[in-house]
Amino acid sequence: MTSSRSVFAACIWVLASMLPLVGNAQLAGHNTRGDFGLQSGTQAPPGFYIAPLIYDYRADTLRDRNGDSRPIFSSGGDIDIQAAVFGLLWTSEKKILGANYGLGVWPGFTNNALEAPITGVEESTSAGLADLYLQPVILGWTAPRADFTAGLGVYAPTGSWELGGAHNRGLGMWSYEVFGGTTVYFDEAKTWHFAMLAAYETHGKKDDTDIRAGDLVTLEGGIGKSFRDGTVNIGLSYYAQWKVSRDDVGSGIGFPNGPLDQKHRVFGFGPEVTLPIASTRTLFGFLTLRYLWETGARSTLEGNTLVASFTFPYPSIPLQ
DSSP, rough: GHHHHHHHHHHHOSSSSSOOTTTTTTOOOOOOOSSSOTTTTOOOOOEEEEEEEEEEEEEEEEEEEOOEEEEOTTTTOOOEEEEEEEEEEEEEEEEEEEEEEEEEEEEEEEEEOOOOOOOTTOOEEEEEEEEEEEEEEEEEEEEEEEEEEEEEEEOOSOOOOOOOOOOOOOOOEEEEEEEEEEOOOOOOSSEEEEEEEEEEEEEEETTSOOOOOOOOEEEEEEEEETTTTTEEEEEEEEEEEEOOOOOBTTTSSTTSSSSSSSOOEEEEEEEEEEEEOHHHHHHHHEEEEEEEEEEEEESSSEEEEEEEEEEESSSSSEEE
């Protein structure tokens, strides 16, 4: 069972962006807040993994640049976005720069518009395919008291999108990211751990426009403890996200001098638990539940995130 210590925590699940365009002044990026948590700096052990995930984001508050609350819709109300992804992840025995090489493919589906003006838009339900996330390079290193990972990601605009559309399921742009992180273990048995994964995301122009979203920096991870040979994991997960460059939106678009800036920030934290799905003879996979409350938002939504993810190694792992 030692080899399965990081199976549940290391699989990477990413959806297309769940964050709307805030009041015409904030262009969304693709990186989904809350898709990583405990042991986010650890690569999955060699093997093939199926990783379905359900994501629910609810917000009833829109924070301006000063942190003051503003209505999300012109007539009040809140926003609720659900999405699902069916991830495929592969870690090989092949070594590159001393690291195991892996890759991932993550098609997403959503029932809501992912980017539309919030104020004045009362209905934005639109079920279907969202943007596709590809990870052509995932590298992982293992040391006696730490793990390390790094790689590249590409978001392809496979979800429907049009300028000003209220039912956009994608963002209408290619996005590119580099990521790297570590999981540090505080004891020799590797039961106590702290992890951080950092991603830098940049974007191409939106389809048939000169509009380009600003660059994003996202940190995700957690601190926790594992039990039962690493098959149970409990702890506190977190994320932080900043837009580090302004949107390039052209003339006449956005409100650079209004209450909402084009460079947002937001933080989230909450509990996470992972439990095995097993019989007496076979470990079929893991269920991870993560719930995060957002705080400190500026020029973006502030709400709550629920992530329920499953990780199934293929083939299943015999216990005897």
